[in-house]
Amino acid sequence: MRIASLVPSATEMLFALGLGDSVVAVTHECDFPPQARSLPHLTRTVIPDGLSAGEIDTAVKATVGEGRALYELDEELLTDVAPDLIVTQAICDVCAVSYEDVIAVAGRLPSRPRVLQQDPSTLSEMLEDVIRLGEAAGVESEAHLIRGELEGRLATVRATVAGATLPRVIALEWLDPPFVGGHWIPEMISIAGGEDVAGPPGLKSPEVGWGALAGLGPDVVIAMPCGWYVSESHAQAVEHWDRIAQLGAGRIYAVDAASTFSRPGPRLVDGVELLGHILHPDLVDPPGNIGFAEVRAPL
Numbered sequence: 158m159r160i161a162s163l164v165p166s167a168t169e170m171l172f173a174l175g176l177g178d179s180v181v182a183v184t185h186e187c188d189f190p191p192q193a194r195s196l197p198h199l200t201r202t203v204i205p206d207g208l209s210a211g212e213i214d215t216a217v218k219a220t221v222g223e224g225r226a227l228y229e230l231d232e233e234l235l236t237d238v239a240p241d242l243i244v245t246q247a248i249c250d251v252c253a254v255s256y257e258d259v260i261a262v263a264g265r266l267p268s269r270p271r272v273l274q275q276d277p278s279t280l281s282e283m284l285e286d287v288i289r290l291g292e293a294a295g296v297e298s299e300a301h302l303i304r305g306e307l308e309g310r311l312a313t314v315r316a317t318v319a320g321a322t323l324p325r326v327i328a329l330e331w332l333d334p335p336f337v338g339g340h341w342i343p344e345m346i347s348i349a350g351g352e353d354v355a356g357p358p359g360l361k362s363p364e365v366g367w368g369a370l371a372g373l374g375p376d377v378v379i380a381m382p383c384g385w386y387v388s389e390s391h392a393q394a395v396e397h398w399d400r401i402a403q404l405g406a407g408r409i410y411a412v413d414a415a416s417t418f419s420r421p422g423p424r425l426v427d428g429v430e431l432l433g434h435i436l437h438p439d440l441v442d443p444p445g446n447i448g449f450a451e452v453r454a455p456l
Contacts, residue, residue, distance in 0.1 A: 158294055159268075161199060161240035163230075163254050166422035167275055168193050170287055171244070173303055173423050174296050181238040184228075184254075186384070189416065189424075199235055200228050200254055210382065210393055211333040228254045232262050239268040242293060246275050275421075278359045280341050280348075280429075283421045284308065307426045311348055314433045317440050318350030324376040324436050326351040327404065330362045330383050330414075332393045335370065335400075338362055338381060341425060342418065349432035350440075351377070367400050377436060378406040380452065381414035387448030390414055394452040402454065410435055413448035 161182045162168040168187040171180050177190075182197040204216050204227065220227055235243075243263055247256035256274060263272050273293050277283040284304050291300020326346050328338035339362040343353035354373045357363065362383075378401055380394040390411035394401060401409055412418060412435075417428035431449055433441035443449075 158242060159238065159240045160242045160244065160294065161235060161238060161270070162187065163199060163243060163245040163259060164275065164420075165189070166283075166420040167244040167246075167290065169420065169422040169424060170290050171294070174287075174291055174294065174299050176294055176296065179294070181240060182234065197234055197238065199231050199238075201231075202228055209333070210331065214331065214334060226255050226258060230254045230258055230262055232265070235262060236266055239266070240270045241268060243270045243272045244275060244290065245272060277421045278340050280311070280344050280425060283341065283425060286421070287423070303423065307423060310426050311429060314350075314429055314441065315348055318433055318437050321350050321437055321440060323350060323352040325354045325374055326377045326379065326436070327355045327370060327373060327375040327406070328353060328379045328381055329401075330381055330419075331364075332380060332382060332397045332400075334364055335367055336362045336364050336383075337370075338418070341421060342381075345418075345425065345429045345432055346436075348429050349436050351432065351436045367403075370404055373404070375404055375406040376408065378404055378409045379432075379435065380409070380411045381418045383419045384415050386415050387411055387413040387450055391450050391452060395455050398452070398455055401452075408435075409452040411450050411452050417447055 158179050159181045160179045165187045168183050169189055172190050182199045183193050184200040185198045187193045245259045263270055275286045277286050287304045288300045291297045328342050330336045330338040337355040339357045339360045343356045343358035346353040380390045382390055382393050394411045417424050427447055430444040431447050434443045
């Protein structure tokens with residue numbers, strides 16, 4: 158089977174399922190596992206490089222407001238790679254090629270590929286997507302094994318922090334302007350032994366004003382700007398230090414959002430394990446190879 162992935166989380170799932178050799182093309186953002194980086198890129202963003210967080214937000218809102226797509230799909234390349242299966246999503250227009258565009262292009266391809274849509278809003282839905290993808294690609298038994306392993310790791314974190322005091326947490330999915338983490342983020346925090354006091358579980362991440370966050374009394378604030386890595390997250394937290402500090406949290410962290418929070422794939426479980434350590438460092442050891450940093454007042 159020849160598979161084209163139009164979502165980084167799907168690319169990660171495909172490789173986790175042992176289907177890396179079947180993946181013939183990916184998006185320009187698919188950078189994990191490292192083998193995915195060398196595959197042909199089917200997409201590009203219309204947002205210029207080098208913009209600040211605020212400029213990115215402005216450009217995205219302007220592009221969407223004009224009815225234009227944020228990503229462009231290379232139909233000629235997609236035709237050349239002749240996929241049997243295309244994996245895409247429709248949950249977030251900011252994250253991937255428009256689902257309607259994918260369906261339209263797929264209908265014109267000589268290979269007549271099946272299009273599998275993945276739109277999880279919770280951890281349980283992400284785990285179900287592992288099964289659905291395994292079924293579509295003919296590796297159902299492997300999918301059930303991976304789901305069982307991921308569920309076991311989540312259960313271990315739950316058991317380890319059971320009975321511990323729940324720190325109050327604000328997860329910032331963007332900082333200029335501020336968005337709080339929705340979808341699976343509140344669930345991840347809950348499993349890790351915290352109480353998300355701002356994010357709506359299972360719903361889209363909402364834009365909020367800094368004033369709306371005042372008075373929530375967080376013990377921990379976590380900067381996880383969507384799609385950014387830990388160095389960028391840390392830089393954003395430092396840039397907005399005054400605003401974050403006014404929230405009154407005793408501890409502030411920046412995390413590798415692109416790897417373990419933004420993409421609804423298997424590495425969300427790594428993110429839960431990391432949250433367990435951040436919220437309960439005396440109970441949960443830090444997981445290896447996951448970027449995070451405590452943020453302190455700039456000198």
